[in-house]
Amino acid sequence: MKIALAQLQSESGNIKANMAKHLDFITKAAKDKADFIVFPELSLTNYEPNLAKDLAFDENDGRLEIFKDYSAKYKIAIGLGLPLKMGNQIHIAMVIFxxxxxxxxxxxQYLHEDEVPFFSA
Incomplete structure (x- = not known):
């Protein structure tokens, strides 16, 4: 199995621009025949605990469909970092396609002390 670890500079709160960067990295990894590409924690929003509540994705957020499509198109597994709202809690999540x-x-599972006011384990 060939794993690609993506190291990118996300823009603070700019989900649209960050999604475009992710799709570019996925395309490049697929061309290099990677089987799985993994992105950093909260990579779709940048690491912004103060903004996480407003930037959080829902479990069935339509914006994530493009990643499902890319996964199928390029036959690659994708792990994205984002804040995810489940019920009334916000989690630091990895969504896997x-x-x-x-x-x-x-x-x-284990939050840093400074993450506890913003996220749930």
């Missing part, structure tokens, strides 16, 4: 599979979610 795999070709021909349902979307999976992983939540950060």
């Amino acid at each position: 795999k070709p021909k599979s349902n979307i999976q979610y992983y939540f950060k």
